[in-house]
Amino acid sequence: MCGIIGYAGHRPALPIIVEGLKSLEYRGYDSAGVAYAQKGRLNVVRSEGKLNVLEKKLERVNALSATCGIGHTRWATHGLPTEKNAHPHIDEEGRLALVHNGIIENYQELKAELQKEGHKFWSDTDTEVLAYLISKGCHLKDTIPEAISWALKQVDGSYAFALIDLKNPGKIWAARNSSPLLLGVGTGENFVASDIPAFLPYTREVIFLEDNQMVEMDANAWQLYDVETLNPLSKKNQHITWDLQAAQKSGYKHFMLKEIFEQPQVIRDCLAGRVDERKGTLVLPELEDMAIPKGLSIVACGTSYHAGLWAKYLIEAWAKIPVQVEIASEFRYRSLVMNKDDLILAISQSGETADTLAGIRIAKEKGVHVLGLCNVVGSSVARESDTVIYTQAGPEISVASTKAMCSQLVLMTLLAYYWGEKKGTLPKEIKEKILPGLLALPKQLKEELPMIRKKAKKLSKEYAWAKNFFYLGRGINFPLALEGALKLKEISYIHAEGYAAGEMKHGPIALIDPEFPTFALALDDFLLPKVKSNLKEVQARGGKIITLTHKGANIQEDDSWVIPRVSGPLSSFFVLPALQLFAYEMAVYLGKDVDQPRNLAKSVTVE
Ligand code: AGP
Numbered sequence: 106m107c108g109i110i111g112y113a114g115h116r117p118a119l120p121i122i123v124e125g126l127k128s129l130e131y132r133g134y135d136s137a138g139v140a141y142a143q144k145g146r147l148n149v150v151r152s153e154g155k156l157n158v159l160e161k162k163l164e165r166v167n168a169l170s171a172t173c174g175i176g177h178t179r180w181a182t183h184g185l186p187t188e189k190n191a192h193p194h195i196d197e198e199g200r201l202a203l204v205h206n207g208i209i210e211n212y213q214e215l216k217a218e219l220q221k222e223g224h225k226f227w228s229d230t231d232t233e234v235l236a237y238l239i240s241k242g243c244h245l246k247d248t249i250p251e252a253i254s255w256a257l258k259q260v261d262g263s264y265a266f267a268l269i270d271l272k273n274p275g276k277i278w279a280a281r282n283s284s285p286l287l288l289g290v291g292t293g294e295n296f297v298a299s300d301i302p303a304f305l306p307y308t309r310e311v312i313f314l315e316d317n318q319m320v321e322m323d324a325n326a327w328q329l330y331d332v333e334t335l336n337p338l339s340k341k342n343q344h345i346t347w348d349l350q351a352a353q354k355s356g357y358k359h360f361m362l363k364e365i366f367e368q369p370q371v372i373r374d375c376l377a378g379r380v381d382e383r384k385g386t387l388v389l390p391e392l393e394d395m396a397i398p399k400g401l402s403i404v405a406c407g408t409s410y411h412a413g414l415w416a417k418y419l420i421e422a423w424a425k426i427p428v429q430v431e432i433a434s435e436f437r438y439r440s441l442v443m444n445k446d447d448l449i450l451a452i453s454q455s456g457e458t459a460d461t462l463a464g465i466r467i468a469k470e471k472g473v474h475v476l477g478l479c480n481v482v483g484s485s486v487a488r489e490s491d492t493v494i495y496t497q498a499g500p501e502i503s504v505a506s507t508k509a510m511c512s513q514l515v516l517m518t519l520l521a522y523y524w525g526e527k528k529g530t531l532p533k534e535i536k537e538k539i540l541p542g543l544l545a546l547p548k549q550l551k552e553e554l555p556m557i558r559k560k561a562k563k564l565s566k567e568y569a570w571a572k573n574f575f576y577l578g579r580g581i582n583f584p585l586a587l588e589g590a591l592k593l594k595e596i597s598y599i600h601a602e603g604y605a606a607g608e609m610k611h612g613p614i615a616l617i618d619p620e621f622p623t624f625a626l627a628l629d630d631f632l633l634p635k636v637k638s639n640l641k642e643v644q645a646r647g648g649k650i651i652t653l654t655h656k657g658a659n660i661q662e663d664d665s666w667v668i669p670r671v672s673g674p675l676s677s678f679f680v681l682p683a684l685q686l687f688a689y690e691m692a693v694y695l696g697k698d699v700d701q702p703r704n705l706a707k708s709v710t711v712e
Contacts, residue, residue: 106374106499107192107206108132108178109286110303111267111277114294114324117169121307122176126156128302131353131360131502132206133180135483136191139163140202141174142274147199151191172324173275175267177204181482182497183212184229194233196240197224200271203239205232206299207263207284208497210378215259235266243270249278250321250335257282257332262377267297280319280332283373288312288320288327290342295322301345301352310342359699361503361596365685368511369551372543372678374497375515380540387523387540391494395476397524398448402429404436404464405452406709408506408591409513413452414584416517419674423525423535433460437467449475450520454501454509455708456484465489478516480509494520503700504707505596507685510588514677518543538672546671546678553669554682560666561686564651567664569694571622574601575643576684577609578626579636581674586626589684596702597692606639617648624687628676629655653683 108129112118122139137159138151150166152159156178168174177192184190193202209215212231219237220226226233238259242252249270257264263283270276279286279297289296289304289311296304297320301311314320317332329338347356357363379388401420403413410432417428433451437460449468453461456479465475465486477490480498487493496512522539525531568574574593578586587603594601604613606625617623623643627636637660640650651664655676668679692699 106132106180108299108303109175109204109206109265109267109297110299111175111269111279111297112294113173113275113277113322114291115172116294118171118174119163119166119168122174123156123160123163124306125296125298125303126176126178128305128349128353129178129298129300130156131500132299133178133500135181135186136179136188137177138191138193138204139174139176140193140195140204140269141168141171142269142271143168143171145271147195147202147269147271149193149195149202151188151193153186153188153191173269173277175202175204175269175277180500182208182495183231185483190228190230192232194228194230194236196236198240201236201240201243201268203232203236203266203268205235205264205266207265207282208374208377209235209260209264210262211260212262231262232266235260235264239268249273250319250330253278253280253319254332254335263374265299276321276323278319278321279314281314282316286314288314288322290327294324295327297322300355301347302349305345305347305349305352309345311345312340312342358693359503359689361505361507361689361699364501364503364508365682365689366554367499368508368678368682369547369554371498371508371512372515372550373547374499375512376543377497379519380544382544385540387519387526389494389519389523391492392520392523395474395492396446397424397527398426399446400427400429400444401448401450402431402436402443403450403452404431404433404461404468406433406458406460408510408588409452409454409461411584411588411591412510412513412517413450414587415514415581415677416521418581419518419521420524423521423531424528425530426524431464433458433464437463441467441471443468443471443473445472447473449473450478451475451486451490452478452513453484453486454480454496454498454506454513456481456486457708457710458486459710462486462489478513480512501707504702504705505592505699511678511681514681515543518674535673539675542672542675546675549669549671550678550682553679557668557679557683558686558690561683562690564664564666565687565690565694568622568651569691571599571620573616573621574599575609575613575617575621575623576601576603576626577606577623577636577639578603579606579632580630581677582626582628582680585677585680585684586624588681589624589688592685592688593691595705596688596699597695597697598703599691606636609639610642614642614646617643617646619647619649622649622651625650625652626680627652627654627658627660628680629658629670630673633658653680
């Protein structure tokens, strides 16, 4: 998730582009750049780090006469957040400049073909390949729209990009597939951008481009086309009433809610380029040179620790690899006994969590290979791990981690599948159902989320009196119960304990009474009969119970919450947002500051 902007108008373009990028920094902030044509030259200024670094560089640039340009603020996915990988990327002739948000899944193959034709690449990015492809199209076709259409026919993946051409000053072309792209219609000026905040100070007249649509614009006119056929399209403006804050949250009240509703897209982005649908196999180049671990220790904190605990169940069942899951702040101070053939899997959204980093350093001192699984490209965990694989969830602004955990579960499902397939231990049913199931999830979850939220809102109101909550689960639902309790604690400040349902009778059940409700994960799997008997024990002590379950699981508790029935562990992708939304709606109902809970930081970089 990056932020792109394009401006064609009557004002100096760069100040408008930089201001626009500032309001898009929540989409990515690890490097940035702008491009504009002036005096017959294509000018590109890029920088590593936050936007203020770019602004410093632009102070030395006199571009006042440039009234057309493009800009980008990056969230790295392919290629470290360095200046050479920052956007805009230009073609070899220095004629085209392009900014892009999305993932070109088949960029390796396209790059190899272009290299065979003698093209030299400067960056590690997928985006540079797109710029070169369109440039090649310019030699084969008569117009830029034809060149773009030709190039995009060869591209697999998601994209929203904006392009300028030295030979056509004052014009911008932009197109989208899966990544958001909007046209801002002004008077004597027009804008393209990833999101509304980029041009909100100048116009509230917006056209939302659909997939496979392209726009050609200049200061005074714009035209939409179908990317494939180049047929002209017409579309009505929409008038936006949001203020800037709301716009950055795409109209959601909080970043946490926005990020929960981003999970369908996050699943799609995390799978992007990693599942070969035709062959039904996985493409995980990061793991190709890595031996299949004899044993695995997962090291993490908080929500990432819960994701690791969830993955343990899959990796042991599918790949028959013994898995230890370690709380990093304990792991780092223990007298560790490790085998050199073992693998450490360090999970961290931010990649900056001190305890997890310390765990990595200890493991490396003991000569054990470390695989870092994180969301922030180029972060400390990524840099210090021997191998790194990214969750591609985009920037997570809300302190309470939601979409990052979803992406961690997706990626570790792929790891379990990959090692199971390599070892030949993958159960037949999993081999048949899991990849198609994962690919179908984004659409299913997108349809289901509004209903899940509606139920969460209703139940949170009904249980807002509670001062304590138990979360119970068995099997892969035990780690999710822990996560549900953590979410309720960290944003609604209600005391909550996640517990393995079978453990209740060994003590905690003493706490159960009508004032101490239970949130039970009672999915219709082989453990349901066991969970049912645990819930009988709770009910016998007057405890009120919310049960998250499947249709037809025949659960008769106080409040039954039904989620779609999907294959095996994939139900977790509906359980997770239900737990997140219950906590979210409870916090909103209780008037808590959801995005910035008290006493908490987004990444814990101190001891
Ligand atoms: C989760 O909502 C919290 N923000 C916290 O528990 C977090 O998961 C933990 O600090 C680990 O962070 P990391 O994934 O960035 O390492």
